[in-house]
Amino acid sequence: DTAVSQTPKYLVTQMGNDKSIKCEQNLGHDTMYWYKQDSKKFLKIMFSYNNKELIINETVPNRFSPKSPDKAHLNLHINSLELGDSAVYFCASSQGTGVYGYTFGSGTRLTVV
């Protein structure tokens, strides 16, 4: 039973399209995150939500909009996709402040052509 699951695993789309990535965790955690991993493997936090409330919103284009319908789900919607959005996007979750570490999903590889 997967702890943090993301769908889809792969996403290939054309520039200008709008797409969504879904994330669900069954760990009972109260905080969820989106990270972007670029081609050099660098991981950058994008957003974090605690109990459906946005608590971190890094410098990310406003084409990226997270949505948390409940504390077990955090979806990422991307409008007007650009070539530079190609990356692997990871969802993660944690309990409390994250002192015990995060649990990561297996990632969504987004390719914009």
Added chain:
Amino acid sequence: AQSVTQPDIHITVSEGASLELRCNYSYGATPYLFWYVQSPGQGLQLLLKYFSGDTLVQGIKGFEAEFKRSQSSFNLRKPSVHWSDAAEYFCAVGNNNDMRFGAGTRLTVKP
């Protein structure tokens, strides 16, 4: 703001040899420190963590790490590397739902 530096982009070791991956951090208070491993095409798996107490922490898969406040370091070690340890390793620092990662060290294991 917190930050993490992993000085080594790529390390190659022979199977059975010892391993040390370096990590230096910058943080205004007592840091919470982590090491994660990422196998190709996979997500990140937590190897070990430090937030208080004994400065030598044990993790999964035979890894350990030592927190040295005076050096702002949290180096990862393993006495004998196995071929299955080949992966990308990330050091991270964080608290209050804000975890920052180093750039990663890619480990190659020679037969």
